[in-house]
Amino acid sequence: MEKMIYAGKAKQMWTTTDEDVLRVVYTNQATALNGKKKTEIEGKGRLNNLISTLIFKYLNAQGVHTHFIKTISNDEELVRKVQIIPLEMVTRNIAAGHFSTRFNIKEGATFVKPIEESYFKSDELDDPFINNSQIFGLKIATEEEIEYMWQVSRKVDQLLTALFASIGLQLVDYKLEFGRLKDGTVILADEFSPDNCRLWDVKSKKHMDKDVFRRNLGDLTTVYKEVLTRLETKLGEGANKWR
Amino acid sequence: MEKMIYAGKAKQMWTTTDEDVLRVVYTNQATALNGKKKTEIEGKGRLNNLISTLIFKYLNAQGVHTHFIKTISNDEELVRKVQIIPLEMVTRNIAAGHFSTRFNIKEGATFVKPIEESYFKSDELDDPFINNSQIFGLKIATEEEIEYMWQVSRKVDQLLTALFASIGLQLVDYKLEFGRLKDGTVILADEFSPDNCRLWDVKSKKHMDKDVFRRNLGDLTTVYKEVLTRLETKLGEGANKWR
Ligand SMILES: Nc1ncnc2c1ncn2[C@@H]1O[C@H](COP(=O)(O)OP(=O)(O)O)[C@@H](O)[C@H]1O
Ligand SMILES: Nc1ncnc2c1ncn2[C@@H]1O[C@H](COP(=O)(O)OP(=O)(O)O)[C@@H](O)[C@H]1O
Ligand SMILES: [Mg+2]
Ligand SMILES: [Mg+2]
Numbered sequence: 439m440e441k442m443i444y445a446g447k448a449k450q451m452w453t454t455t456d457e458d459v460l461r462v463v464y465t466n467q468a469t470a471l472n473g474k475k476k477t478e479i480e481g482k483g484r485l486n487n488l489i490s491t492l493i494f495k496y497l498n499a500q501g502v503h504t505h506f507i508k509t510i511s512n513d514e515e516l517v518r519k520v521q522i523i524p525l526e527m528v529t530r531n532i533a534a535g536h537f538s539t540r541f542n543i544k545e546g547a548t549f550v551k552p553i554e555e556s557y558f559k560s561d562e563l564d565d566p567f568i569n570n571s572q573i574f575g576l577k578i579a580t581e582e583e584i585e586y587m588w589q590v591s592r593k594v595d596q597l598l599t600a601l602f603a604s605i606g607l608q609l610v611d612y613k614l615e616f617g618r619l620k621d622g623t624v625i626l627a628d629e630f631s632p633d634n635c636r637l638w639d640v641k642s643k644k645h646m647d648k649d650v651f652r653r654n655l656g657d658l659t660t661v662y663k664e665v666l667t668r669l670e671t672k673l674g675e676g677a678n679k680w681r
Numbered sequence: 682m683e684k685m686i687y688a689g690k691a692k693q694m695w696t697t698t699d700e701d702v703l704r705v706v707y708t709n710q711a712t713a714l715n716g717k718k719k720t721e722i723e724g725k726g727r728l729n730n731l732i733s734t735l736i737f738k739y740l741n742a743q744g745v746h747t748h749f750i751k752t753i754s755n756d757e758e759l760v761r762k763v764q765i766i767p768l769e770m771v772t773r774n775i776a777a778g779h780f781s782t783r784f785n786i787k788e789g790a791t792f793v794k795p796i797e798e799s800y801f802k803s804d805e806l807d808d809p810f811i812n813n814s815q816i817f818g819l820k821i822a823t824e825e826e827i828e829y830m831w832q833v834s835r836k837v838d839q840l841l842t843a844l845f846a847s848i849g850l851q852l853v854d855y856k857l858e859f860g861r862l863k864d865g866t867v868i869l870a871d872e873f874s875p876d877n878c879r880l881w882d883v884k885s886k887k888h889m890d891k892d893v894f895r896r897n898l899g900d901l902t903t904v905y906k907e908v909l910t911r912l913e914t915k916l917g918e919g920a921n922k923w924r
């Protein structure tokens with residue numbers, strides 16, 4: 439029997455008849471401030487699922503190893519089950535959000551090289567910022583795994599910065615999660631959606647991501663729909679291509 | 682004319698007739714919680730000056746390049762003027778303090794390798810934790826400087842862990858600061874005292890450092906005096922050796 443093994447802030451993870459495969463259900467829940475701000479937004483689960491589908495298919499096609507298998511409904515996909523490495527691997531191409539506050543750097547400032555940060559995934563500890571020395575000291579990941587995850591993150595940055603630029607969006611920053619298959623191979627997991635990245639419209643400079651919700655800047659679904667439409671036009675797939 | 686160029690939380694920095702030399706005055710001010718807790722403790726300036734003198738003389742003798750020139754009174758020393766690199770370079774041999782809180786690790790836990798952390802020295806920003814990628818992105822220090830500072834920190838760790846062990850004290854963690862001479866050479870600067878490190882008595886497990894003040898565990902000067910006495914006995918110098 440299928441059972442739900444995890445109910446997170448944005449998705450549910452269900453077992454399937456194949457023990458190496460999970461079914462992900464994208465929910466309509468929106469949270470900010472590490473869960474302190476919470477609401478239901480009709481259509482959000484569907485939009486994130488369809489956006490993440492397009493991005494993961496694109497990454498798979500470009501040779502990035504991901505957990506993505508296939509999308510099976512508007513808000514469900516099948517993925518390879520991994521043991522998640524409890525780190526949020528953040529890349530910042532442009533200063534924004536927490537980074538700007540923490541270092542008093544204007545939003546929009548650029549860097550010589552993208553800035554890379556990791557956070558320890560722990561709701562209880564409030565996802566603390568963590569450095570490599572701490573990651574090794576606490577045995578959260580090995581040096582090889584960290585090196586590999588940043589290599590993949592950098593490839594993802596090149597691919598997606600170019601992809602979003604081609605549809606008039608600046609990829610400001612984003613968060614990736616990785617996991618280990620049974621044999622220890624590390625692959626890209628979780629999702630890639632406007633919930634976990636910042637996208638700024640090149641022309642209008644408008645926020646096209648979850649900051650719309652965090653900062654009460656307008657209607658989230660309108661903005662996510664626009665991102666999906668542009669991606670579909672670019673990648674030549676209808677939203678229902680998964681059928 | 683001598684003038685005070687900086688009044689910090691624990692020391693004043695004065696110019697001298699030699700533009701490459703500063704006079705450091707250790708004050709009796711004690712602060713915790715980044716300045717939120719503050720008080721005067723008679724004798725603290727003298728004790729820190731004399732302890733830091735012994736440590737820096739020892740490090741100089743062991744081939745570590747430091748700013749220390751000589752001690753000229755109970756609470757004053759002469760040092761080579763540097764441009765401080767605004768980073769606190771922290772090494773943790775044993776879990777304690779902020780680290781224990783942040784990662785929910787019991788005080789006293791040990792690591793496979795010492796943990797290394799840097800903090801961006803900025804009172805206004807509350808000395809935020811910073812990683813190498815951010816240090817390079819914000820041009821706070823170069824890759825070579827960071828590599829060199831950790832090399833020196835590791836040498837200091839070996840030397841001082843052994844030194845303190847020989848007088849019945851565990852070197853739990855400590856903070857170093859470095860600076861650039863006019864020609865760019867990086868040297869160890871600032872101080873090394875129980876204000877900036879944690880020392881636990883091996884037998885009694887008692888705190889022999891500023892945690893006595895931070896946690897209201899007793900009289901700070903009694904404890905600092907004990908550290909000074911043990912160091913003097915070991916290093917064979919009277920407290921007034923500087924005269
Ligand atoms: N392929 C996978 N296998 C197992 N777990 C995964 C996989 N992909 C993502 N996860 C985990 O499933 C959960 C997804 O739910 P989500 O709502 O995003 O959770 P969270 O509140 O932790 O962000 C996350 O904990 C994520 O790390
Ligand atoms: N050799 C040196 N040359 C110039 N500045 C120094 C030197 N050694 C230490 N400093 C700086 O002088 C100040 C010492 O005062 P302190 O009370 O410790 O300040 P803080 O409140 O910043 O900790 C610090 O800002 C320290 O970085
Ligand atoms: Mg998540
Ligand atoms: Mg200081």
